[in-house]
Amino acid sequence: MSVLRIYCPLPAVPTTCEWVLFDDRDGSQPGKGTLAQLPQGAAHVQLVLAAGQVLITRARLPAAGRRRSAALLAYAAEEKLASDPDANQVSRLGQVDGDDVLAAVDRLRLQGWHDALNAVGIRVDGVYCETLMLPIRHGEWSLAWNGRDGYVRTGEFEGGATDCGDRQTPPLALQLLLEDARTRDALPTSIALHPADAAAQPDLGAWQLSLGVDVRLAPPYDWRTAPTLVGPRIDDGGRRRWYPPPAALARWRAIGRVLLVALALHSVALLVDRVRLGSEQRQLRAQLEARFRALFPAAVAVADPVLQTRRQLAQARHAANQPDAGDFPVMLGKVAGALSGVQGVKLHALSYEDGRMTLELAGPDPLARQIETRLGQAGFDVEAPPAARHSGRGTFTLTPRSP
Template sequence: MSVLKIYFSRQWRDSTSPCSWVLSDEQGALLQSGESTIAALPRGHECTGIIAADRVLNIAVALPPGGRRRWQSVLPFVAEEFTLTDPEDNHVVPGQALADGRRMIAVMDKAWIARIVEAARQAKLSLRRMVAEVFLPPLAPDSWTLVWNGSSGFVKTGFASGMALDNGNASTPPIALRLSLDAAPQLPQKIDFRFAQDVAAEQRHMPQWPDLQIPLVAGSDWDWRRASIPEDALNLLWGAFAPRARIQQWWPKLRPAVFLLLAILSIEMAGSNIKWAMLAAEKSRLAKEMQRTFRLTFGDAVTLVNAPLQMQRNLAELRHAAGLPDTGDFLPLLDLVAGSLSRLPAGSVTGLHYEAGRLDIDVRLASRADFEALKLSMQNSGLGVRVGAIRDLGNAAESRLTLLPEGML
């Protein structure tokens, strides 16, 4: 059966946006290709969506005990600390289990995925799989695979791990690659380097990144159109977006197993409900204890709405009254961010504004991608960072960064 592969880049917004596609036969030979809206794609084929690397965040986390049914509601809250969006705005898919007990998860914009699924449904396309491009390149033992277009790309670091890379050049590696190597528990012996298939010949110069201290080994071009998709590749259509099962194909054989599974699930659900009830009771007890501690400390005259937040604010006032600084004061915040700002080109910071424990910094950088690197650097300094709307100025980009003490954003 022929397969229709559809590539969804960061530029795809809705059903009116064009996307690249390719139709291949069972052996992977290309039959047709092009670029068009979803409504104009060839019908009557099994469809697989390929998601650009910069649309998927892959992280390793420790998950609570339980099955995938329970994870569907828990995972958005597990991923919350790694994103600046609300949990309900994230689509989170559990991936490969790691040797240290953690599990890889893939995080995406839920509304964006929903628009893809709805556009395919409206076009009557059978979209049953969606995979991240970062998982598709081959990976040799003790090595990473890097795909590069001359200024950006992505790196695959494991079977179900990888990340998009911010801007770099022939002499300067992407910051995200440096940080990934610094955080790796075991460094690769080499990095297989592949140019994206559509990179022009004059841009195909192997970068010189001696600071990495990891050899770059040139490999063949990377072309998602011709890449095979492993059967065990993580399907991002999970949870609410999972395609309907084709019951008529497997129901007669699996009927006994289904009844047994229902019995097991009933027992598991009963146990989960009991555990969640216990956790809810524990949460209520802790909330009451915090309220009691607050009132013992500050009296009953204050209207209590959020005990932890009000306690933190009152402690800040007490520190100020005693002549001591607080982490939300202007100078401590500025001290935390000074290292990141000092590495920017002269004139990059165009304004500072401080009010009530919040520091706003107006920054002008060369490109949009530079803001992600700056944000990561500030977060590594122990700050909560929110990047506002990025305005394109033609030869530069400008945005306002909001900084708060860690845990307050």
């Protein structure tokens, strides 16, 4: 998974920056230039702030306050901030010894970098502080040192920038942090010192004598060499906002286009099929009307050729003293024959009108389907409400099936 890490000097105008791109094969490519020259298409984008531009402090918050907005958290850290709380974005990083650890940054300057990066198509997934990117061991502090000043990480969520020092004298801020830790009985067993280069390496013996803590030399370390899985975020109160990587978005866009094309083709096919079926229906009706007029030329109008043909046929049979399938005696005989083999069925009511017979039957639940099947086999079109099919009791409307 590719990761683009951008070093963001907040006080500077967001026009140029340093960056490093980690590719899928754990390789890294550093660079520097204008924002428009930043690599595009990285799966994740990390914004790194300098240690001196992030204030990490402790505050005691009520349980409900930990879930509130950054604007309210800024007022909780107001005593430690030298500016208007509304001008700072404050996030809760975690909890240490019952205290809540907060990180504060300049809101307007950070937003200016977000806007500038968005303008060139770069969306930041997380904001980090270089202080909390230092590796740390249990019971040990980590110090990054460039020969003049640096920054120290004192815990999972704590650390900060130091003031100046030299080869023989450690920074005063580091000594004060150790004094405070000594009063809380939280003194580290040692300090891992990460020099920027060989020239920045101090006199470890002099430092140890001044600090009263072992100082060991560690490999050079800075934000460019930190692993892609870095320390806690300092934006959104530590909450992880998940965004799909650009590569996944590109794949889903391609899938969406395919689905859209398939849906369009399906809709066109349905429309064509509907038009075709409508045309066939009109042709069949025209054929039925033509056949009806050929058989019965005296008919004045043709509204339903099937029904009118059935009625004309019934009249012709009656004129010849022959029964018709829609006559009451014929239908009653067929119904009696169809229901004769069904046990437990009771006929509550029967009505007949103009070739339609309505039966109100009652019986055990499993018989509804059997009754409907038998009536269909007897030559009827059966209309039964769903309640009749499920309960075995209901109304069945019968009409003779067309030959």
